[in-house]
Every structure is written in C-alpha cells, then in structure tokens.
Amino acid sequence: MLSSEKRSLIRFLLIYLTSTFILFSFASWIFYSSAKHHLLDQQRETLKYEAEHIKSQLRALHRSDAEILYYPKSKHIRSAIYDLDKAYIFGTFKTKQILDVHTDGNILYHITKIEPYYLGAAYLLTAKEIDFKPIENLQKNILFFMFAAGIFFSILGYFLGRLFVAPMRDSIEQMNHFIQDTTHELNTPISTILTNIEMIETFGKHEENSSELKRIEIASKTLSRIYDDLTYLNLNHHYHRRVITLNISDLLKERIVYFSAMAEAKGLKVTINIEQDVILKMDKNDAVRLIDNIISNAIKYNKPKGILYIILTNEAFIVKDEGIGIRSKDLTTILQRFKRANKSEGGFGIGLDIVDQVVRNYGFDLQIRSQEGKGTEVMVKWEK
Amino acid sequence: MGKIIFILSFVSLCLCAEELSMQEQSAEQNCLNCHQQQQIPSSLIHKRYLMKYSTTKRIEEAIFTYLKHPDKAHSIMPSAFFSKFPMKEATTVDDSNLHKYIQNYLETFDIKKKLILEK
Numbered sequence: 001m002l003s004s005e006k007r008s009l010i011r012f013l014l015i016y017l018t019s020t021f022i023l024f025s026f027a028s029w030i031f032y033s034s035a036k037h038h039l040l041d042q043q044r045e046t047l048k049y050e051a052e053h054i055k056s057q058l059r060a061l062h063r064s065d066a067e068i069l070y071y072p073k074s075k076h077i078r079s080a081i082y083d084l085d086k087a088y089i090f091g092t093f094k095t096k097q098i099l100d101v102h103t104d105g106n107i108l109y110h111i112t113k114i115e116p117y118y119l120g121a122a123y124l125l126t127a128k129e130i131d132f133k134p135i136e137n138l139q140k141n142i143l144f145f146m147f148a149a150g151i152f153f154s155i156l157g158y159f160l161g162r163l164f165v166a167p168m169r170d171s172i173e174q175m176n177h178f179i180q181d182t183t184h185e186l187n188t189p190i191s192t193i194l195t196n197i198e199m200i201e202t203f204g205k206h207e208e209n210s211s212e213l214k215r216i217e218i219a220s221k222t223l224s225r226i227y228d229d230l231t232y233l234n235l236n237h238h239y240h241r242r243v244i245t246l247n248i249s250d251l252l253k254e255r256i257v258y259f260s261a262m263a264e265a266k267g268l269k270v271t272i273n274i275e276q277d278v279i280l281k282m283d284k285n286d287a288v289r290l291i292d293n294i295i296s297n298a299i300k301y302n303k304p305k306g307i308l309y310i311i312l313t314n315e316a317f318i319v320k321d322e323g324i325g326i327r328s329k330d331l332t333t334i335l336q337r338f339k340r341a342n343k344s345e346g347g348f349g350i351g352l353d354i355v356d357q358v359v360r361n362y363g364f365d366l367q368i369r370s371q372e373g374k375g376t377e378v379m380v381k382w383e384k
Numbered sequence: 385m386g387k388i389i390f391i392l393s394f395v396s397l398c399l400c401a402e403e404l405s406m407q408e409q410s411a412e413q414n415c416l417n418c419h420q421q422q423q424i425p426s427s428l429i430h431k432r433y434l435m436k437y438s439t440t441k442r443i444e445e446a447i448f449t450y451l452k453h454p455d456k457a458h459s460i461m462p463s464a465f466f467s468k469f470p471m472k473e474a475t476t477v478d479d480s481n482l483h484k485y486i487q488n489y490l491e492t493f494d495i496k497k498k499l500i501l502e503k
Contacts, residue, residue, distance in 0.1 A: 062431060069495070073502040084438035090499045117438040119495050 005169050012161040013154075020153045028142050039134050040108060047110035047126045050077045054124060055114060062118035069119075077128045081114075081121035089121055106130050183230050190227060193220045218261050225292060229350055232289050241283040248278045248287060252312050255291045259299060267305040274312045280382060282362060290358045293351035294319045294378050301376065320377040326370040355380075414477060415485055416492075430493040432460045440490055447486050451475045 057072040058081070071090055072079070080091025088094055102109055112124045197217045252274055263270050280287070294317070298308055301323040309320035359366040359380060370376040419426050433443045450458040454472050459465075475482060 062435065065427070067498065068500055069498045070502045071499050084442065087439065090496060092501065116435040118435060119499070120434040120438045122438045 005165050005172065008165050008168060009158075009161045012164060013157050016157045016160070017150075017154060020157075021150070024146060024149055028146060032138065032142055035138050036135055039138065040103070040130070043108055043128070043131060044110055047077065047108065047128060048112070050074060051079070051110060051112040051124055051126045054079050054126070055112065055118075058114065058118040058121060058124070077126055079124060079126045081119065082123040082125065083120050084117065084122040086123065089119065091125070093127065095125070095127075103130070106132075179230055183227050186223070186227050190220055190224050194224060214261055214265065218265055221258065221262070225296060229289065229293070229354055232285065232354060233350060241286065243281050243283050246280055246282045246284060246287055248280050248282075248317070249274050249276055249312060251284070251287055252291055252310070252317075255288065255295060256310065259292075259295050262296070262299050263308060266299060266302065268299065268302055268308045269305070270308045270310065272310050274310070275314060278312055278314055280362075286358045286361065289354050290380065291317070293355050294380070297351055298323070298376070298378070306375075315382060317380045317382075318377065320375060322375040325372040325374055325376055326368070327372050328370075331368060331370060415489060426489070427493055429460060430490070434495060436460065440494075443490060444483070444486050447489075448479075448482060451477075451482060451486075 054072050054074075061069045061071075071092070073092055078091070078093040080093055080095070081089045083089055106129055107127050108130045110126045112126070114121050114124055193216065197213060197220065200213060256270070256272060260270075295308075295310065298319045298321040302308055302321040303323050306322035309318070311318040311320075355378075356366060358364075363383075365381040365383070367379045367381070368376065369379075416426060430443075433446060437443045437446055446458070446460070450460070452474060454474055456463045456466055456471075477485065
C-alpha cells in the first residue's frame with residue numbers, strides 16, 4: 001500500500017470511526033439514562049408498595065387507645081413521618097431537608113402524602129439502599145455492545161475505506177507506470193548525450209563551440225537529475241538501500257564539480273568550506289539526492305552573480321544562497337511534494353520532498369531559514 | 385462562692401418546677417376536670433385535632449380560636465354533634481393563660497411520647 005493511500009485510509013477511518021463512536025456514545029447515553037431511570041422506577045415501586053402498607057399501619061395506630069404505640073419497622077426499608085410543616089415526628093431514621101430529594105448517593109427515597117394526618121403525619125418518607133446490580137449489568141451490556149459495534153464498524157470502515165481509495169490507488173499506479181516508462185525511455189538518450197559531450201571535451205574538439213556545448217551539458221545534467229529524482233521517488237518503497245561508510249566530504253566535492261557548469265553559467269561565486277573526512281553511514285544514492293537537491297535549489301533560486309556558500313562539518317551540511325528567499329507563510333508547507341513557493345524557475349516541486357524523506361530516513365534534522373529577497377539557508381544536522 | 389451558686393440554682397429550679405406544676409394544675413382544674421366529669425374523651429379530641437391540623441402550632445391556634453369563639457365553624461366536632469349537645473360558652477381565661485393551658489394539654493397528649501420502635 002502506498003503511503004498516500006495509507007494516509008487517506010487512516011484519515012477516512014479516523015473520521016468514520018470517530019463520528020460513529022460519537023453517535024453511538026450519544027445513543028448509548030440516552031438509552032442508558034432511560035433504562036437506568038426505568039430500573040430505579042422499578043425499585044421505587046417497592047417503596048410505594050411499602051409506603052401504602054405503613055400508611056395502613058399508621059391508621060391503625062392512630063385509632064389505637066394503647067399507651068404505647070409501636071411504629072412499624074421493615075427489614076430493608078426505612079421510614080419516617082413528617083408533619084404538615086415538614087418537621088420530623090418519628091421514624092426508623094432521621095434525615096434533614098430530604099423531602100425534596102429523590103436520590104442521595106446510594107439511597108433511593110419516596111415521599112407519600114398522608115391525608116387525613118394519622119398521628120399528625122402529613123408526609124411519609126420511605127428509603128432503601130439502591131440495588132446497583134441491575135445498573136451494573138446494564139453498564140456491562142452497553143460497554144459490550146459498544147465494543148462489539150466498534151469492532152464491526154472498524155472492519156466495515158476498513159473495507160469501505162479500501163473501496164473509496166481504490167480509484168485513487170488506480171490513478172497513482174497509472175501515474176507511476178507512466179513515470180516509470182517515461183523515465184526508462186529518457187535514460188538512454190540522456191546518457192548518450194552526456195557521454196558524447198564528455199568525449200568531445202576529452203578529445204578537445206570543442207574549442208569553436210564551447211559555450212554551446214556547455215549549455216547542452218547543463219541542460220542534459222538537469223534532465224539527468226530530474227530523471228534521477230523521479231526514479232528515486234518512484235522506486236523509493238521498493239528500493240533496497242545499501243548503507244555503507246560514506247565519505248561525505250569526497251562525495252560533496254564530486255557533486256560540486258558536477259554542478260560547477262550550472263553555477264558558472266549563472267555567474268555564481270561559490271564559497272566552499274569542507275571539513276575533511278566527514279564520514280556517515282548512508283546509502284550513496286540517498287546522499288547524492290540530498291546534496292544534489294539542496295545545491296541545485298540554491299543555484300536555481302540564487303540571484304545572478306550571487307554568492308553560494310557550501311559548508312560541511314562533522315555536525316552539519318549548510319548551503320546558503322543570496323536568492324529570492326521563501327515567504328515565511330510558505331516555510332511550513334515547503335517540504336510537501338509538488339509544492340513550489342516560487343514558480344519563476346522550472347521544476348516539479350519534488351526536490352525538498354526528497355531531501356525531507358532522506359532526512360527522516362536517517363534521523364537527521366532539517367532546518368530552513370529564509371528571508372524574502374535576501375536568501376535562504378538550508379542546514380542538515382547529522383544528529384538531532 | 386460555689387455553695388452560693390449551688391443554692392441559687394437549686395432555689396431557681398424549685399421555683400420553675402413549682403410554676404410548671406401550677407400550670408398543670410390550672411389546666412387540670414380549668415379544662416380536663418370538666419371534660420372528665422362530662423365523660424368527654426380528651427385523648428380522642430386531641431386525635432381529631434391531630435388528624436385535621438397535623439402540627440402542634442396549628443392545633444394550638446385552632447383550639448384557641450374555638451375556645452374564644454365557640455361555634456360550629458371553629459369546632460372540631462361534626463355539626464350533627466351540636467344538635468345533641470349544646471355549644472359551650474366562650475372562655476373567660478385571659479389569652480396568655482389560655483395559651484399556656486392549651487400547650488399543657490397538647491403536651492399531655494403528645495403523640496411522640498407514645499411512639500416507640502417495634503422490636
């Protein structure tokens with residue numbers, strides 16, 4: 001699966017599952033509240049029934065002439081009687097200001113009005129411990145349902161997501177095939193041109209048309225680099241890296257020679273400060289793509305006859321130009337593929353994307369500082 | 385000093401107790417004796433009041449009103465009762481003492497004193 005496809009699928013799944021979760025949570029909450037209310041009502045019915053029983057006992061007590069009146073007592077239910085002003089008269093328990101409350105923590109209350117006021121009681125308060133077992137069962141059932149629904153919708157979402165990203169995958173594959181075929185077809189003529197230019201330069205037959213040849217060489221090298229970048233991007237996932245101990249100092253010198261014709265053509269003054277024997281464990285192609293893209297950008301966007309600084313130390317690789325710079329608002333998105341902050345120069349906008357990929361692969365740190373109209377400094381720190 | 389305080393406390397307690405017992409005696413003399421002679425069950429009347437008015441304060445007001453202005457509207461008894469028995473005369477006891485007698489009466493028949501929890 002391609003990374004863009006994976007990204008789209010993850011985003012789709014996140015949105016789909018989050019919205020489904022919110023919807024289900026909301027529905028479950030409503031169901032839970034209603035079912036809990038129903039369960040408490042069922043328990044309250046017991047209190048109502050008991051209250052009626054106590055009421056009839058109060059009536060009997062009121063009619064009794066006995067010197068001592070035994071207030072009825074139940075095993076699981078507590079009760080108390082209050083007068084018309086809600087003042088406590090008697091009961092198996094005593095609570096303050098409870099006549100307006102229906103539940104209090106673990107206790108369920110029920111208030112029954114008594115009329116006429118037997119023993120002066122206008123209100124009968126009955127209370128019992130809430131039986132939490134059915135409520136806990138309800139919670140378990142809802143959680144189980146949410147869990148099962150979560151699994152079901154995750155599987156469904158995954159297949160739906162695959163279905164949705166299929167057209168995108170097809171077009172990306174088509175594009176990749178096209179790039180693969182095109183780059184393959186481009187490789188041979190570019191190599192032929194570059195080899196022939198080299199031969200002309202080697203055998204010294206170019207004095208008369210040296211400037212024209214230089215231009216052909218620059219154009220061919222640019223084409224060659226585009227070919228390399230496209231191949232790199234296209235094969236990035238299938239490409240087997242061969243990490244070796246690489247002398248970056250030597251490689252950088254090589255690449256500077258490679259770019260010398262381009263820099264010369266733009267009249268750039270190249271200031272080089274390369275520390276000897278900077279060694280890194282890296283795939284050579286990755287290192288070439290990193291160096292080439294940073295230097296070629298600095299040449300491309302530098303002002304004519306400007307200065308190009310190339311610095312290499314054991315800590316970092318720094319390339320600085322005096323070119324057009326990047327607007328601060330573009331700095332955050334400049335690393336995205338096909339993103340071009342300035343369209344004055346040619347290109348596909350894949351250079352910094354490749355740099356970013358290499359940097360992330362090796363755990364380097366990429367910093368870009370730029371001031372519009374003054375220039376850009378790209379720094380790759382070898383260690384974060 | 386301690387002895388003086390003790391003697392003073394003892395004397396004041398005795399006086400209070402005497403006053404309370406005098407009130408009880410007055411309520412007994414002025415109200416309950418007559419009820420007993422006429423075989424009027426005071427406890428049942430209290431229960432009637434309790435069943436209609438619920439609180440001590442409301443009962444006290446109702447009894448006070450009835451004793452001051454005895455008529456069918458203020459009585460706790462059904463109107464048919466007065467076709468058989470004559471209406472009592474308005475009391476001549478002053479308001480303050482009357483309130484004390486009523487409170488004493490309610491205290492005597494206080495239902496809270498009778499109630500205990502089943503074993």
